[in-house]
Amino acid sequence: MEGVLKGRAFKFGDDINTDEIIPARYLNTSDPKELAKHVMEDADPKFPEKVKPGDVIVAGKNFGCGSSREHAPIAIKAAGVSAVIAKSFARIFYRNAINIGLPIFESPEAVEGIEEGDIVEVNPETGVIKNLTKGTEYKATPIPSDIRKIIDAGGLMEYAKQKLGLK
Amino acid sequence: MGMTITQKILAEHAGREEVYPGELVMCKVDIALANDVTAPIAIKQVKELGVKEVWDRERIALVPDHFVPAKDIKAAQQVKMMRDFAREFKIKHFWPEGRVGIEHALLPEQGVVVPGDVVIGADSHTCTYGALGAFSTGVGSTDMAYAWLTGEVWFKVPEQMKFIYYGKRKKWVGGKDIILYVIGMIGVDGALYKTMEHTGEAIRELPMDDRFTICNMAIEAGAKNGIIEPDEKTLEYVKGRAKRPYKLYKSDPDAEYSEVYEIDVSKIEPQVAFPYLPSNTRPVSEATHITIDQVVIGSCTNGRISDLRVAAQILKGKKVNPNVRCIVIPATQEIYRQALKEGLIDIFLEAECVVSTPTCGPCLGGHMGILAKGERAVATTNRNFVGRMGHPESEVYLSSPAVAAASAVMGRIAHPEEVVGESN
Numbered sequence: 001m002e003g004v005l006k007g008r009a010f011k012f013g014d015d016i017n018t019d020e021i022i023p024a025r026y027l028n029t030s031d032p033k034e035l036a037k038h039v040m041e042d043a044d045p046k047f048p049e050k051v052k053p054g055d056v057i058v059a060g061k062n063f064g065c066g067s068s069r070e071h072a073p074i075a076i077k078a079a080g081v082s083a084v085i086a087k088s089f090a091r092i093f094y095r096n097a098i099n100i101g102l103p104i105f106e107s108p109e110a111v112e113g114i115e116e117g118d119i120v121e122v123n124p125e126t127g128v129i130k131n132l133t134k135g136t137e138y139k140a141t142p143i144p145s146d147i148r149k150i151i152d153a154g155g156l157m158e159y160a161k162q163k164l165g166l167k
Numbered sequence: 168m169g170m171t172i173t174q175k176i177l178a179e180h181a182g183r184e185e186v187y188p189g190e191l192v193m194c195k196v197d198i199a200l201a202n203d204v205t206a207p208i209a210i211k212q213v214k215e216l217g218v219k220e221v222w223d224r225e226r227i228a229l230v231p232d233h234f235v236p237a238k239d240i241k242a243a244q245q246v247k248m249m250r251d252f253a254r255e256f257k258i259k260h261f262w263p264e265g266r267v268g269i270e271h272a273l274l275p276e277q278g279v280v281v282p283g284d285v286v287i288g289a290d291s292h293t294c295t296y297g298a299l300g301a302f303s304t305g306v307g308s309t310d311m312a313y314a315w316l317t318g319e320v321w322f323k324v325p326e327q328m329k330f331i332y333y334g335k336r337k338k339w340v341g342g343k344d345i346i347l348y349v350i351g352m353i354g355v356d357g358a359l360y361k362t363m364e365h366t367g368e369a370i371r372e373l374p375m376d377d378r379f380t381i382c383n384m385a386i387e388a389g390a391k392n393g394i395i396e397p398d399e400k401t402l403e404y405v406k407g408r409a410k411r412p413y414k415l416y417k418s419d420p421d422a423e424y425s426e427v428y429e430i431d432v433s434k435i436e437p438q439v440a441f442p443y444l445p446s447n448t449r450p451v452s453e454a455t456h457i458t459i460d461q462v463v464i465g466s467c468t469n470g471r472i473s474d475l476r477v478a479a480q481i482l483k484g485k486k487v488n489p490n491v492r493c494i495v496i497p498a499t500q501e502i503y504r505q506a507l508k509e510g511l512i513d514i515f516l517e518a519e520c521v522v523s524t525p526t527c528g529p530c531l532g533g534h535m536g537i538l539a540k541g542e543r544a545v546a547t548t549n550r551n552f553v554g555r556m557g558h559p560e561s562e563v564y565l566s567s568p569a570v571a572a573a574s575a576v577m578g579r580i581a582h583p584e585e586v587v588g589e590s591n
Contacts, residue, residue, distance in 0.1 A: 015355055015356070015444060017550075017552045017553075019531075019532075019550070019552040019553065019554055019555050020552065020553055020554070023532065023554050023559075024204075024233075024531040024532045024533055024555075025532055025533075025554075027204045027233075027234075027531075027533075028234060028238070028239060028241035028242040028245065029241050029245075030207050030208045030211070030245075042553050042554040042559045043553070045559075061356060062355060062356040062359065062389060065355060065356065065389060066291065066386075066550060066552060067290075067291050067531070068205060068288075068289055068290050068291040068293075068305040068306060068307055069204060069205065069307075070205065070208055070289075070307035070308040070309060071204075071208075073307075074208075088356065088359065090356070090359070090389055091359065091360050091389065091391055092291055092305050092306060092307060092386075095306060095307060095310060096306075096307035096308075096309065096310075099307060099309035099310060099313075100307075100309055144191060144323075146191045146321070147191070147321075155309070156309045156310065156312075156313050157212050157215075157216070157309060157312065157313070159313075160216070160312070160313050160316055160317065161216065163317065164216075164218075164316060164317070166216055166217075166218075
């Protein structure tokens with residue numbers, strides 16, 4: 001996670017589940033590009049067309065609930081989404097996002113203060129979220145330092161390489 | 168300060184005397200499983216590292232159950248990847264079609280997971296094995312790859328919630344109704360990141376199959392794990408199945424819980440969860456106006472032998488409503504054979520049900536019973552999200568096998584008594 005993340009906000013509600021993020025009918029592949037074509041399709045069928053690199057998903061509580069499918073954060077990342085900001089995350093989605101290096105931020109205040117289409121900037125190092133359209137600023141819940149080690153290594157597999165002495 | 172069963176299992180696997188909620192721990196894993204949807208991503212990651220061996224070929228379980236027998240070419244490629252990996256790395260627990268069953272019914276049945284284990288699975292319903300008194304939870308494919316390489320997984324020790332059940336269940340009320348009732352009460356994130364420990368006289372009275380159902384749906388309340396202390400029923404189930412030594416843990420009387428709920432099960436009616444969340448529960452009596460197109464009886468939640476028995480009890484001598492297709496899916500080959508021996512399959516065929524080989528199939532909208540636009544299903548599965556069983560404008564209502572079977576006969580959501588009368 002390097003540099004500042006910036007893009008347009010796409011807003012979603014509470015309990016956005018993994019079936020909405022990437023429906024199981026597309027799970028006969030794990031190819032990120034294929035998955036990206038259908039990202040968020042059952043929550044907003046137009047999303048895969050509208051999303052541009054850098055854009056930010058802003059959602060309510062319990063984002064990513066449901067299945068353990070890593071295809072969900074993979075599809076979001078492959079679609080070019082730079083960050084997901086939510087009031088809270090479901091636990092498996094949270095792990096998966098950390099493990100594959102999709103930047104996620106928990107901040108109920110930011111979610112309340114951002115509207116669809118606002119330009120949002122996030123600093124992954126500090127967790128500071130800026131709504132450039134409205135001129136407001138928020139701070140995400142800090143990520144525990146042990147988990148930070150995985151992020152800093154570049155994801156869990158990079159961390160594994162270090163641990164196994166493969167690097 | 169005392170510890171709960173979950174804390175004790177995690178402490179033992181982390182090589183610690185004690186662990187408390189909020190601590191991050193690195194735990195040794197007893198079994199790490201993945202299916203045909205999640206394994207391919209983990210396999211790619213392991214292969215990319217160029218390693219020649221996994222951490223322990225006897226501790227990895229590969230279960231192709233989601234889209235099998237392969238529903239299309241892409242699905243076939245995924246299963247082939249698992250088969251090739253299993254051969255190359257000499258994975259002990261790999262079941263091809265004809266031997267395979269739905270993972271969370273299969274692993275306990277085959278004694279691959281046992282009480283006291285730490286089990287991780289690249290499948291969210293891995294929490295099922297809590298019914299054996301094991302710590303088990305769902306993770307993603309990368310966590311899985313990491314465990315296959317190192318035999319370890321990191322956890323934040325979850326806060327502990329306790330659910331105490333008492334009272335006598337009404338007829339036709341089982342594990343599914345109890346857990347749907349609880350999810351309705353606390354919501355789909357009511358146990359987020361936490362443990363749901365189920366205890367009390369009404370749990371001790373419950374058969375193992377119902378306990379599996381209760382722990383299976385912990386994830387539908389956002390929980391990290393569901394768990395039940397092992398007792399004589401657990402031991403009876405494990406006896407003759409367990410492939411490894413096992414250890415029984417119990418919660419200390421002075422263990423700390425962040426929340427404690429007391430639930431009188433005698434007040435629970437058969438439950439139905441309306442679209443589009445498992446927490447949208449209502450008593451079946453408030454759902455009998457809903458007409459349906461399909462019924463699915465099966466899945467890791469309710470595809471076990473006692474589920475088929477209760478469905479057969481209702482379908483015996485009846486016909487599935489002409490407007491409905493009823494799909495029955497025994498969760499494993501052993502369950503299928505047992506159902507055949509007991510004459511249950513005959514009852515289903517006589518009632519004009521579809522009987523399928525074991526597969527997760529329709530539960531996640533994979534195959535074997537996909538819904539068209541506007542169609543409605545009653546299913547004994549675990550999720551009723553938008554598009555879960557097919558078209559985004561289809562609907563899934565979750566229920567027990569008893570309610571599902573009764574609904575298949577009536578062509579609408581129905582209480583079992585409407586089909587078999589009050590005396591049966």
